[in-house]
Amino acid sequence: MTTKPTTSLPRTERPDAPAYLTRHLSRQAVPSARDSDPDDERDESTPLYLRRFRERAGGDEVLYDGRVVGSSRAWAEVTRTKEIVPERREELTQVDCDIYLVRHGETQGYSTESGLTPLGSWQAHRRGQEIARRVTDDMPVELLCAPTNRARQTAEHLRRGLVDNSELFGRAPRIGVIHDDENFRNFEVRTPQGPRDVTSAYRWYQREMERYERIGLGERPGWLVDVDRFWGIQQGGGDPITHWLTMPMLSFEPPVECVKRFWRGILTARERTGARTIVVATHSGPIRAFATTAMGYDPGEPFNTEFVRVRLVAGAKGALVLYRNRVQEVSLPDEDLLPANAEPRFEVTDG
Numbered sequence: 001m002t003t004k005p006t007t008s009l010p011r012t013e014r015p016d017a018p019a020y021l022t023r024h025l026s027r028q029a030v031p032s033a034r035d036s037d038p039d040d041e042r043d044e045s046t047p048l049y050l051r052r053f054r055e056r057a058g059g060d061e062v063l064y065d066g067r068v069v070g071s072s073r074a075w076a077e078v079t080r081t082k083e084i085v086p087e088r089r090e091e092l093t094q095v096d097c098d099i100y101l102v103r104h105g106e107t108q109g110y111s112t113e114s115g116l117t118p119l120g121s122w123q124a125h126r127r128g129q130e131i132a133r134r135v136t137d138d139m140p141v142e143l144l145c146a147p148t149n150r151a152r153q154t155a156e157h158l159r160r161g162l163v164d165n166s167e168l169f170g171r172a173p174r175i176g177v178i179h180d181d182e183n184f185r186n187f188e189v190r191t192p193q194g195p196r197d198v199t200s201a202y203r204w205y206q207r208e209m210e211r212y213e214r215i216g217l218g219e220r221p222g223w224l225v226d227v228d229r230f231w232g233i234q235q236g237g238g239d240p241i242t243h244w245l246t247m248p249m250l251s252f253e254p255p256v257e258c259v260k261r262f263w264r265g266i267l268t269a270r271e272r273t274g275a276r277t278i279v280v281a282t283h284s285g286p287i288r289a290f291a292t293t294a295m296g297y298d299p300g301e302p303f304n305t306e307f308v309r310v311r312l313v314a315g316a317k318g319a320l321v322l323y324r325n326r327v328q329e330v331s332l333p334d335e336d337l338l339p340a341n342a343e344p345r346f347e348v349t350d351g
Contacts, residue, residue, distance in 0.1 A: 096314035097270050099278045100131060101184075101262070101287050102307040104154040110234070111202050115149045116157075120304060124154045124281075127305040128161020135166060135173040135277055142275035144181040144265070146282045148197065152178070154305070155281040162279075176275070183265025183341070186283040187244070187253045191223055195253075198285075201227060223251035241285050241301055245292065255289035257339070262290050264338045270312060294321035294330050 027046060105120025116124070135141060141162065145155035155178045162175055188195040191204060205227045212220055220228070226249040233240040245255050269278050284302050291308050292298045302308070302323075309322040317332045 094314045095311045095320075097276055097278065097312045098134070099266055099269070099280065099310040099312070100307045101280050101282060101290065101310065102127060102154065102158065102305055103284045103287055103302045104148075104150040104281055104304065105157070106304045107150045110199050111206075113149050113200055116153045120150070121153065121157050123305040124157035125161040125164075127307070128158035128163075128279075129165040130161075131158070131277070131279060132162045132165035132169065132171075135162070135171060137171050137173065139173040139277060140273065140275040141173050141175045142269060142273050142278045143176055143178045144184060144269060144278065144280045145178060146184045146186060146280075147180040147182060148186065148199070148283070151184075151281045151283065152180070155279070158279055158281060173277075176273075181265055181269070181280070183261050183268065184280050184282040184286070185261075187255070187258050187285050187289075189223065189227055189253075190251045198227075198230070198252075202231065205231065226251040239301065241288055242298070244285060245289060245298065255285075256293070258286040258289050259293045260333070260338050262286055263333050264341055266310060266312075267332070267335065267338075268341050291321070291323045294328050295323065295326065296328075299324055299326070 023045075102124075105116045105123040107120060108114035108117055143155050143159055145151040159175060159178060162173075166173055166175070186197050186199065189198055189201045191201055193204065196204065205224065208224055209220075209228060211217065212224070229249075230240045230243060230252070233243050244252060248254075265280070266278075269275070287302050287308055288298070288300070291302075311320040311322070312332075313319060319330055319332060321328045321330055
C-alpha cells in the first residue's frame, strides 16, 4: 500500500505588522520632530486639519493671533456653519400665546343635546391634567367652550384637571372661569326655523322626515335632503364629517366659514385677555376643518379630547399649528376677511 505524499498547505502567518499598524507606528514617530519645530510639517500624508488638531491636543485653549479666545468647545459653537447645523425652531421664535382646541369627551349621543358619559368626564379630566404640565406660576389661563352641553361639561372637567395637577406640581397659575364663546360653536344647518347646530337640528329633521313619509307630501326641500344625507352616513357607521368637508351642501355652513370663525375667536381671545394659555372645548368638525386648512391635507378626525395646538408668535403675523406630531407654520388671516366677532355669552363657573 502506497501512501500519497502530503502537500504542504501555504502558510498564512505574516511576521510583519498589518499595513494600518505600520502606518500608525510611522506617524507616531513624527511628533517628536514636529514638537521641536511647529512649522516643520514633514508628514504630508496626514490631513492638515488632523495635524492642527494634534497641535492643540495638549490643552483645551484656542489661540487666535497669539491670544486665548476660549475653549475649543465654545469656539466650535461660535464658528459652526448655520447651513450645516440649523437652529431649532423654538430657538428662533418666541410664542406669545398657546391655544388648545380640544374636542369634547365621549358623549351620550348626538341625536339629542346630551352631556358626557362617565368615560367622557374622565377623558376631559385627564386632558386637563396633561395641559397642567405646561403652565407655570402666575400664568393666566383662559377657558372657553362652545355653547353646547357636552362642550361645557368638557370645559368643567378640563378645569378640574388643570387645578388638580397644578396643585400637585406645586404651581399656582391664574386659572380663569369658564364662559361660552359663539366663535367656537359647532357648524350649523340652515333650517326654516333659522340656523341650528347640526345636533340640535336632528329632532327637527326627524319630525319633518316622518311627516313627509307618513303623509306623502312629495318632494322634500333641499335642506332636508342635505341633513338626511348627513345623518344617513352617521347612522350607517360612516364618517359624515368627511362628507361635510368634501361635498358642497347648500344648507350646511361651509367648512371655510367655520375656520374663519375659529380664527376670529382666537384673535379676539388673545386681544381680550392677557392669558398665555387658552383652552377651548369645542367640536370635532370645525377642529378638523381648521387642521385641514393649516396642514394642506385632511389629517383625520380628532379623537375625544384630542386637541389641535395653535402657538401665536410674538410680534409677527404668524402662528404654528401642531396636530398629530406635525408642525405647520401659517400666516394669520387678514382680519378684514374674517366674519364679525360673535358676542360671547359669559357663564361664570367655579369648576
